[in-house]
Amino acid sequence: xxxxxxxxxxxxxxxxxxxKLDIPEKDKEMICFRNAQRFLNLPE
Numbered sequence: 369x370x371x372x373x374x375x376x377x378x379x380x381x382x383x384x385x386x387x388k389l390d391i392p393e394k395d396k397e398m399i400c401f402r403n404a405q406r407f408l409n410l411p412e
Contacts, residue, residue: 377385386399405412 383400386396389396404410
């Protein structure tokens with residue numbers, strides 16, 4: 369999950385930096401959404 373409790377960056381900027389990473393798109397999706405979805409038991 370994205371560390372939204374850390375005051376160093378805005379969530380928008382953090383997501384923009386994740387999008388630029390040289391990692392698989394599936395990993396980016398996990399970081400930005402799927403991990404929180406699973407943790408919070410939200411529907412797919």
